[in-house]
Amino acid sequence: MLKKGLVQVYTGSTELFNFAPLGLSLRAAGQGLKTLVTCFATHEFMDGAEKASSLLKPHLVIDHTPVEGDASSGSKIRDRVLASFRNARTALCSGQYDMLILNGINPLIKKGILPLGEIIQLMEKRPPNVELVLSGAEAPEELIDRADLVTEMVVSRPGGAPNEGVEHSGPPSPIEVITGNGKGKTTYCLGKAMLRSCTGVRSSILQFIKSPSPYGEIKAIARLPHLEIKTMGEGFLHTDRPEERKKHLKAARMAWEECLREIFSLKYGLVALDEINTATYYGLVHADRVREMLFLKPHGLELLLSGRNAHLQVRGASSILIEMREIKHPYRKGIKARKGIEY
Secondary structure: OOOOOOEEEEEOOOOOOOOHHHHHHHHHHHOOOOEEEEEOOOOOOHHHHHHHHHHHOOOEEEEOHHHOOOOOOHHHHHHHHHHHHHHHHHHHHOOOOOEEEEEOOHHHHHOOOOOHHHHHHHHHHOOOOOEEEEEOOOOOHHHHHHOOEEEEEEEEOOOOOOOOOOOOOOOOOOEEEEEOOOOOHHHHHHHHHHHHHOOOOOEEEEEOOOOOOOOHHHHHHOOOOOEEEEEOOOOOOOOOOHHHHHHHHHHHHHHHHHHHHHHOOOOOOEEEEEOHHHHHHOOOOOHHHHHHHHHHOOOOOEEEEEOOOOOHHHHHHOOEEEEEEEEEOHHHHOOOOOOOOOO
């Protein structure tokens, strides 16, 4: 059980699906927290979400009821959405779950399909030890004002994957760079890797900065058959201490060598390099080597590169550039990292 639950809002103007809330649910499951995810928006890995829910139960329940069934009648859609929202509200208030994620709910509020007043009432009356997460484009200002944490996801397409011009069969797999000063970069990678692996795609996450510890994602991923995670860093970077820098350089070199082995092994369909941008920014990994790897990577391999301060060369080599921009962060209020949410 959480000692203190907060209200998180993930928004932006993009229609690209934000996997960060689902990554958050993965981390929470590993720390024994129970999450209900009610999905009000479709995405391409819905089968993977169903599988993840079955593998992580009772700590993760994903409900796709709002987006299932006949979509020919507007009144039927509205009734189904309202019923699903009210069922989720009842579950939250009953104490069955530690976290409620309403994925893709923001546009429905904006369109008037869900009453704004009911959402605000939920925010105000939720139990104090329950986390509430609202996601989707165009969150109303009233929600942003009342939330504890707000992240805006901004998406651009710098010019396509570096190896798109090479003759291959089938479309190229994307290179996504997830950067910015807002929350949700690592959890975006966790969420997408979870869903992709649960569709049967062998996936791997390499963490460049975190030191080995029993984080929630480590525990939960042990229950997913097609997903691996390796934590290979030395923790917080003390850039003004020469002896510390040597230790970080050694760890980063080993992580980079492991990264190349995995990328060119042809065993994986997705590899996430968590905090590689941070490692590059501090000179632990050279940006030109990262860019070279992006040009040479196997055509069918999807790559995710996360972390603040993504290098210009890496940004330019991406097919999708995602910036998580901080609008609000609970750290500003002195709220410390919480087990199952931040780690």
